[in-house]
Amino acid sequence: MIEIRNVSKWYGQFQVLTDCSTKIEKGEVVVVCGPSGSGKSTLIKCVNGLESFQQGEVIVNGISVGDAKTNLPKLRAHVGMVFQHFELFPHLTITENLEIGQVKVLGRSRDEARERGLKLLDRVGLRSQADKYPGQLSGGQQQRVAIARALAMDPICMLFDEPTSALDPEMINEVLDVMVELATEGMTMMVVTHEMGFARKVAHRVIFMDQGRIIEDAAKEDFFGTPRSERAQLFLSKILGH
Amino acid sequence: MNWDWQVFCKNTLDGEIMPRCFGSGGEITYLDWLLSAWGWTLSVSLLALLVALLFGSLMGILRTTPHRGLVFLGTAWTELFRNIPLLVQIFLWYHVLPALVPPLRGVPSFLLVVMGLGLFTSARISEQVRAGIQSLPRGQRMAGLALGFTLPQTYRYVLLPVAFRIIIPPLTSESMNIIKNSSVAFAVSISELTMFALQAQEETARGIEIYLAVTALYFISAFALNRLLHAIEVRVQIPGVIGGSR
Ligand SMILES: Nc1ncnc2c1ncn2[C@@H]1O[C@H](COP(=O)(O)OP(=O)(O)OP(=O)(O)O)[C@@H](O)[C@H]1O
Ligand SMILES: [Mg+2]
Numbered sequence: 202m203i204e205i206r207n208v209s210k211w212y213g214q215f216q217v218l219t220d221c222s223t224k225i226e227k228g229e230v231v232v233v234c235g236p237s238g239s240g241k242s243t244l245i246k247c248v249n250g251l252e253s254f255q256q257g258e259v260i261v262n263g264i265s266v267g268d269a270k271t272n273l274p275k276l277r278a279h280v281g282m283v284f285q286h287f288e289l290f291p292h293l294t295i296t297e298n299l300e301i302g303q304v305k306v307l308g309r310s311r312d313e314a315r316e317r318g319l320k321l322l323d324r325v326g327l328r329s330q331a332d333k334y335p336g337q338l339s340g341g342q343q344q345r346v347a348i349a350r351a352l353a354m355d356p357i358c359m360l361f362d363e364p365t366s367a368l369d370p371e372m373i374n375e376v377l378d379v380m381v382e383l384a385t386e387g388m389t390m391m392v393v394t395h396e397m398g399f400a401r402k403v404a405h406r407v408i409f410m411d412q413g414r415i416i417e418d419a420a421k422e423d424f425f426g427t428p429r430s431e432r433a434q435l436f437l438s439k440i441l442g443h
Numbered sequence: 444m445n446w447d448w449q450v451f452c453k454n455t456l457d458g459e460i461m462p463r464c465f466g467s468g469g470e471i472t473y474l475d476w477l478l479s480a481w482g483w484t485l486s487v488s489l490l491a492l493l494v495a496l497l498f499g500s501l502m503g504i505l506r507t508t509p510h511r512g513l514v515f516l517g518t519a520w521t522e523l524f525r526n527i528p529l530l531v532q533i534f535l536w537y538h539v540l541p542a543l544v545p546p547l548r549g550v551p552s553f554l555l556v557v558m559g560l561g562l563f564t565s566a567r568i569s570e571q572v573r574a575g576i577q578s579l580p581r582g583q584r585m586a587g588l589a590l591g592f593t594l595p596q597t598y599r600y601v602l603l604p605v606a607f608r609i610i611i612p613p614l615t616s617e618s619m620n621i622i623k624n625s626s627v628a629f630a631v632s633i634s635e636l637t638m639f640a641l642q643a644q645e646e647t648a649r650g651i652e653i654y655l656a657v658t659a660l661y662f663i664s665a666f667a668l669n670r671l672l673h674a675i676e677v678r679v680q681i682p683g684v685i686g687g688s689r
Contacts, residue, residue, distance in 0.1 A: 246585075249589060251585050251588060251589060273588075274588070274591045274592060274593045274596075275591065277588060277589055277590070277591045278590070278591025279591075280589075281589075282585075282586075282589035284582050284585065284586060284589075285582075286580060286582050288580070288582040288583055288585070288586035289586075290583070290586075290587075290600070290601055290604075290605075291605060291681050291683070291684055292604045292605050292608065292681050301590075301600055302590040302591060302592070305592065305596060305600060306590060306591035306592060306596075307591075333682075333683070334681060334682045334683040334684070335683065336681065336682065336683020336684045337682060337683035338683075350590070351590075354590065354591065
């Protein structure tokens with residue numbers, strides 16, 4: 202489903218990603234973790250072409266993301282993405298946020314889009330907030346709407362970039378619950394997060410990054426059992442410590 | 444001091460006071476002239492505002508795109524029009540351009556002033572549009588693109604609706620500036636308020652009344668525009684956002 206082959210990226214002289222390779226099969230849930238600045242966001246944004254890269258290849262559902270001939274908007278329409286800061290469109294109501302992509306990108310009718318949107322709102326438990334504006338919702342609610350917005354496009358896979366790290370602790374679980382449900386239903390997911398509880402529960406593999414490199418890429422059991430690199434061990438002990 | 448507001452009822456030809464203050468049968472009072480001058484001021488201002496919004500928005504948007512060539516175009520435009528004094532720009536449009544571009548010779552000076560004032564102001568609006576777009580969180584653009592929007596769609600549906608709401612206050616003062624700046628049109632013989640004031644006070648020797656009337660009309664025009672834009676600002680406020688209503 203997602204294949205990252207020897208991807209390297211530079212910002213001027215500074216190398217953000219060094220020779221990153223991994224593969225995510227259909228239905229797999231892969232958690233990406235690592236210290237701040239290790240390149241996790243950059244890597245996940247390479248998957249849907251929000252960030253360009255100078256070397257290597259990213260193949261999503263058989264389509265090369267880096268290829269200049271690729272129709273990126275078309276590809277992105279079916280790759281859901283959820284951001285750290287939700288990024289709902291503040292001038293649109295929740296319903297409109299859910300509709301706009303379906304109508305303007307997928308060409309669905311407004312009625313069809315509304316119905317699909319409301320169904321998903323139901324699913325994330327926010328039907329009653331349909332006519333509010335994003336600014337009137339809590340962070341946790343906004344993030345659940347953002348997940349629903351991505352799902353409304355019927356994505357073939359979902360990318361999450363630290364979906365809970367901007368949330369107050371008491372709101373983290375409501376978002377994780379939605380993600381766990383999605384994972385158990387068989388959605389292909391690449392999730393940058395430090396929520397190791399989530400990783401333990403639903404991840405198939407865990408990728409550990411440091412200084413732009415993929416240092417560990419291991420099955421969950423192996424990663425939490427005996428991560429091979431010292432840095433991964435140190436990192437784990439730090440975030441599991443508190 | 445002695446006020447003589449009847450000066451506005453005088454016929455502009457012989458100085459006779461007309462009974463209803465308005466001239467008839469081809470005769471014109473100073474009041475007629477004042478109102479027509481007000482009309483010219485408003486026409487120049489509003490058309491120039493239209494030109495300024497059009498080009499200013501376009502150039503401001505270009506400066507925020509990821510394409511270097513477009514950024515350069517927008518920046519060059521902005522620097523060009525904001526670094527030359529307005530009056531000089533008006534003279535360039537009026538005297539220099541028609542000399543260099545013969546087809547422009549037939550164009551009425553009214554339109555040349557509209558373009559001159561409009562493009563001068565477009566540089567300032569470009570600056571505000573750019574700042575408005577750049578003040579949005581970087582993730583908004585990414586969220587639009589990630590949803591499958593093309594770059595133009597991302598601007599249309601995500602960035603511009605919020606950016607324009609943010610910049611209504613500076614756009615308001617820019618619109619008011621245009622009304623005030625439209626007085627440069629007198630330099631190329633447009634019969635607008637300032638031109639009226641200069642000529643009428645000379646003819647009537649009642650400079651104080653003339654200038655007070657003209658001042659009042661400038662004030663009313665700018666203030667009305669201010670209220671109108673403020674009403675729009677309130678109407679489009681986003682609920683739940685700081686400064687938003689409901
Ligand atoms: N536009 C940019 N220009 C230059 N350097 C950048 C740019 N964006 C990111 N970087 C650098 O690239 C490195 C990787 O950034 P990235 O955001 O991918 O890290 P991250 O692993 O997601 O970190 P965090 O956990 O803080 O989100 C960082 O050192 C960052 O400073
Ligand atoms: Mg990050």
